[in-house]
Amino acid sequence: MWTSYSARHAAQLIGLPESAVRSCIRDGLVGTPGAVPAQLSFRDLSALRTVKALVDAGLPLPRVRKELARIQQHLPSGTSLAELTVEARGGQVHIRGTHSEVALAGQLALPFDIVPAKATLPPGELRELPRAEPPAPVAAPPATADQWIQRAMQLEERDPVAAIDAYRRSLKLHPECTEAWINLGRLFAESGDATAAHDCFRSALDLDPADATAYYNLGVIAQDAGKEADAIALYRRALELDPHLAEAHYNLATLFDQSGDSRAAIRHINEYRKLTR
Structure with missing residues (x-):
């Protein structure tokens, strides 16, 4: 069997x-x-x-x-x-x-670069902001907020701890940068610090209440915490702002299937399939 x-x-x-x-x-x-x-x-x-x-x-x-x-x-x-x-x-x-x-x-x-294991496991995949192309290497020590963001993006995969520090330095110079708040929140979430991640995504929404990525990432945090109703509301808000956010449809399909709402689950999985063809 x-x-x-x-x-x-x-x-x-x-x-x-x-x-x-x-x-x-x-x-x-x-x-x-x-x-x-x-x-x-x-x-x-x-x-x-x-x-x-x-x-x-x-x-x-x-x-x-x-x-x-x-x-x-x-x-x-x-x-x-x-x-x-x-x-x-x-x-x-x-x-x-x-x-x-x-x-x-x-x-x-x-060729992975090993970083120290965290006390808690990182959550699942959060949504990254679109990137046109990898940033050019920064030769001199960063001096501006944009340069610190570039440094952080270069460090994300091989040294997330240093990337977090670089995003923090960028935000100290330019706290109104929504992109930096979202990227920093994603790194916190991946390191297992859901509270810090939540605060970063909320800071991004304070600056831009129409940021679909921030709402989606908050939904992931809520879903991982078992707060299904909150997650559904956050994913729905993300889709209101960005109807092409396929991952939100997939996660909603999963949540509705778990709650027994098969009609809603089918609707969202069909939307997910349309967007990922």
Whole structure:
């Protein structure tokens, strides 16, 4: 008999926030993208343990998802992330295939920069502000708010702690920068400090009450905290401001499915699929 697990049940079993599991489903790392309700297998749970192992090693969740998605693209057909043994060693993540048909020569070493593990697990994926292109390297020590933001963006993946400090320095010089507040809040959330993240997103909304990204990210925090009604209201407000915010539709579909409102769940998952075709 085949047993399936919901995103919430899987999150509880593995020790990841539910939103992190939802993000992995959307990325195609586990389950079926766009399926509501999510039905995860025991094999999917093993793949999620791989995600958690990297998070426990101190790697930012967004980078873990991005790198695992890249690895998955190069795996032979029928091979799962669940069949890979992962360990962080010497500033790198080493992945060894355990399946006899995995066409990986020896070990695949990925150049991750390890940061100290946090006392609490980071929440799931929050929404980033659109970026036209990576900022140019800053040669001299930052002196202006914009330069500190550029430095922070360069540091986000390899040194989130230093990136947080850089965003704080930018905001000290220019506290009216909504982008800096949102990026800082996202980093706080990913480090497990939901309270600081909440305050940053609220500061962004004080400056720009029509910022859909801030409302969406507040919704993620509320959903991870089990405040479903608050999360629904925040996601709805985000969609009023930005109807093309696909992630909000997906999360609403999940929440409505859990509450038994199948009609609303179907409506939002259909909108999600339209936007992600």
